[in-house]
Structure formats: structure tokens, C-alpha cells
Amino acid sequence: MAAAPKTTSAVMLVRIWLEDGELVRARITESLDLSDDGDEIVHVVGTASEIEHRVHSWLEQLSAPVTPR
Numbered sequence: 001m002a003a004a005p006k007t008t009s010a011v012m013l014v015r016i017w018l019e020d021g022e023l024v025r026a027r028i029t030e031s032l033d034l035s036d037d038g039d040e041i042v043h044v045v046g047t048a049s050e051i052e053h054r055v056h057s058w059l060e061q062l063s064a065p066v067t068p069r
Helices: 048-063
Strands: 011-019 022-031 040-045
Touching (some): 011 048, 022 048
Antiparallel strands (some): 011 022
16 A cells, blocks of 8 residues: 655644733644645634643644555
8 A cells, every 4th residue: 555645734823812911712723734625623722731732732743654544
């Protein structure tokens, strides 16, 4: 079997709402492959640690070795 194609383009958009300098929530939109319209995931989180976790997880997925399909 041939290996799955390597992702050539990916995006993560983090929108953060603050009120009185305090984090209220963040909406995180992520995609590991911009050529696949159905590959978008949206997370709504409410703490800085949750934002950090989502960014870290996304980067790990993006840099993971390609596995055969």
C-alpha cells in the first residue's frame, strides 16, 4: 500500500474574547489539510490551559509520522 499523502497546508485560528482583561472563552478552528473541506474541527474553550492543550495537540498531529492507509 502507498503511504497517505503528507499534509502540505494546515491552519489553526484562535479567537479569544476578553472582558475586563479576563479570558471569557476562545473558539478554535483547526484543519490539518486545507484541501479537504470536511476536515475542519471547532473547539470552544474557556481557559488558557485549554487553549494551550488544543494548540499542542494540533501541532503533535501535524508533525506525526505518516501512516499507510
